[in-house]
Amino acid sequence: MSEPKIDAAKLATLNSNAISQPLVKHIYTADPSAHVFNGKIYIYPSHDIDAGEAFDDLGSHFDMQDYHVFSMESPESEVVDHGVALSVTDVPWAQKQMWAPDANEKDGKYYLYFPAKDYEGIFRIGVAVSDSPTGPFKPQPEAIKNSFSIDPCAFKDDDGSYYLYFGGIWGGQLQRWRTGTFNAEQPESPYAFLPEDNEPALCAKVARLRDDLLEFDEVPRDVVIVDENGKPLLQGDTSRRFFEAPWLHKYNGKYYFSYSTGDTHLICYAIGDNPYGPFTYAGVILNPVVGWTTHHSICEFNGEWYLFYHDSILSEGITHLRNIKMTKLEYDENGFIKTLNPYGEVTP
Numbered sequence: 001m002s003e004p005k006i007d008a009a010k011l012a013t014l015n016s017n018a019i020s021q022p023l024v025k026h027i028y029t030a031d032p033s034a035h036v037f038n039g040k041i042y043i044y045p046s047h048d049i050d051a052g053e054a055f056d057d058l059g060s061h062f063d064m065q066d067y068h069v070f071s072m073e074s075p076e077s078e079v080v081d082h083g084v085a086l087s088v089t090d091v092p093w094a095q096k097q098m099w100a101p102d103a104n105e106k107d108g109k110y111y112l113y114f115p116a117k118d119y120e121g122i123f124r125i126g127v128a129v130s131d132s133p134t135g136p137f138k139p140q141p142e143a144i145k146n147s148f149s150i151d152p153c154a155f156k157d158d159d160g161s162y163y164l165y166f167g168g169i170w171g172g173q174l175q176r177w178r179t180g181t182f183n184a185e186q187p188e189s190p191y192a193f194l195p196e197d198n199e200p201a202l203c204a205k206v207a208r209l210r211d212d213l214l215e216f217d218e219v220p221r222d223v224v225i226v227d228e229n230g231k232p233l234l235q236g237d238t239s240r241r242f243f244e245a246p247w248l249h250k251y252n253g254k255y256y257f258s259y260s261t262g263d264t265h266l267i268c269y270a271i272g273d274n275p276y277g278p279f280t281y282a283g284v285i286l287n288p289v290v291g292w293t294t295h296h297s298i299c300e301f302n303g304e305w306y307l308f309y310h311d312s313i314l315s316e317g318i319t320h321l322r323n324i325k326m327t328k329l330e331y332d333e334n335g336f337i338k339t340l341n342p343y344g345e346v347t348p
Helices: 008-017
Strands: 028-037 040-048 066-072 079-087 094-096 102-106 109-118 123-130 153-156 162-166 204-208 221-223 244-251 254-260 267-272 279-286 296-301 304-311 323-329 342-345
Touching: 008 342, 028 102, 028 296, 028 304, 040 102, 079 109, 102 153, 153 244, 162 244, 244 296, 254 279, 254 296, 279 304
Parallel strands: 028 323
Antiparallel strands: 028 040, 040 066, 066 079, 094 109, 102 109, 109 123, 153 162, 162 204, 204 221, 244 254, 254 267, 267 279, 296 304, 304 323
């Protein structure tokens, strides 16, 4: 099964109207997690390849095998590729599918958090450590205890505590953990065990990390997103409910939880008063991009805020061959994020 490319004329129009261009062109990259360490921007993305897997809603065609780390002296500077920082062959417990990672720093050590499927076909989250933000990273021999699903986000709060956010539905398997243990029935279905449309939506998870940042310090709990009336979003509210790609940042004392809505292709956000939430839905950050997936991070550099994201412009619309981008992010006087149209008024 193959994926049709976007009409060349439309693709050219989208690209000419794009608010940003690919940061990396020599390989395909996606899911950019950006941080500032020691005054430089470091980006930890997925490394997309065409592994020949069939396209399906389980994401089998996203069969990434390693991670590269990129750095920038400033948002205007050249992007430097520091090469392979970690490969699936380095990780004893991981079999395949090195999906979206994240990283953080503590006491001069750097911690790379990554999801991968183990040899039972279950997504777990691992951690690898380095003395350098660019790696190479040495993985722990086992996945983090009680970890599951995908898309880790490692957040450091102002008090020095660290939290790991994670989760994704469909191929990310979050719905298979609703009872607390993995439900392996109907393995070919990405939709089995999802809540009904009129039930509360599945939530991302969050757990405070242990002091050594290698394990959870508590049982992961739900990241609840509520509407303007304080009611949890419903599973059928597909333009607002969580699908994957959790991210947390702090702005003017408030906690901003942002995420992808998946099959409706939006990056949305919600605002809370503490790292655990609940978070009140606040709006859309980024409208749909070229390609099925959308995934992001938000980072401050020298007092300015930036959105890192991806699309599939470079591959002419092939969903699993993506390219990372960045653009300036703006807040209004009330602290709400201004919605970005990735191609101006043109839609993909």
